Amino acid sequence: MFYRPADGHGLPHNPFNAIVTPRPIGWISTRGANGQDNLAPYSFFNAVAYEPPQVMFASTSAKPDRGDTKDSVANIRETGVFCVNVVEHAMRDVMNLSSGPWDKDVDEFEKAGIARAECDTIACSRVVKAPANLECRLTQILQLPGASNFVVFGEVVGIHLRDDCLRDGHFDVTTFQPLARLGYRDYARVDELFSLKRPGD
């Protein structure tokens, strides 16, 4: 089939987010200017540069108690920092619980029973048991076409790696099995690896 998004797809569910898969999940922790902690998953997320290391995530749609956006973007606008927590398969249920449309004064760390620690380089909480945490300083927020579509870019200024995930000097994903977002309500867990040599290696 072929369709122009502007004309509609004619399927029972929008296939768009099943096409661009698998997507990593950035579990974004932020803190409001009032000290309120927030945690939510974003799969429009990726790393975008090495030197200096930079990441992005995109927020779509808005919450009634946040004007034109959601809690994460609203907090980052106030404080200029955020932390990306890597999600392992074992954390799938608490990650999912943190994605609820909770009021802005709900602390998802508390709601989902997730242990937190203070970041080292920014004033923000991190998921202490996550395989890795990327402490980020906001570089820019871009507004995209459409209502409430924002992309947040940040420079990674501090990185925590869980000790058991380091094997022979590698951050070894087989020790924790990253969770990936597919379309609809589907997920995948990374539990099988293979390597390819690049031309010229």
Ligand SMILES: Cc1cc2nc3c(=O)[nH]c(=O)nc-3n(C[C@H](O)[C@H](O)[C@H](O)COP(=O)(O)O)c2cc1C
């Ligand atoms: C696995 C997963 C991935 C998600 N990815 C996104 C995303 O990329 N962008 C987005 O706006 N919402 C995404 N959501 C929905 C948000 O997590 C949800 O709207 C949440 O309430 C936003 O929280 P906040 O208002 O605390 O920022 C995702 C939800 C799940 C479960």
